[in-house]
Amino acid sequence: MVRNQNKFKIFHHSSYMPIITIQMSEGRTIEQKKTVASAITQTVANTFSIDPAAVIILFQELPRECIAKGGELVSGGKQ
Template identity: 35%
Template sequence: MPYVTVKMLEGRTDEQKKALVDKVTEAVVETTGASVDKVVVFIEEMKKNHYAVAGKLESEK
């Protein structure tokens, strides 16, 4: 049973997350041969003040 974790900043719509889950699931099925009902996708959303690049919090941008 393949498990996939996607970490991303908060702010996407439910429709965007659904599209992401569909595409990730499709890619896993195509590349591993796993059946679609065995693919598990976790979305972990991070608050923008919990993520920084080059010393700057995303919430500061």
């Protein structure tokens, strides 16, 4: 998948491209996500000895009514 278009550029960096998915409830700010992305990127890049540009982080935000902990929905209702 080698193309010069920007939307494909993400896949060129390395054959060791780690993709990290963070699943969390909705409500985090852009600044919080930037801080987490930066910290995780640096840790992974240093640990794997790769270019930080090769690290991809995906944030999956879930509605609180779609998350249960200890048998109860995080939104407050029972399962």
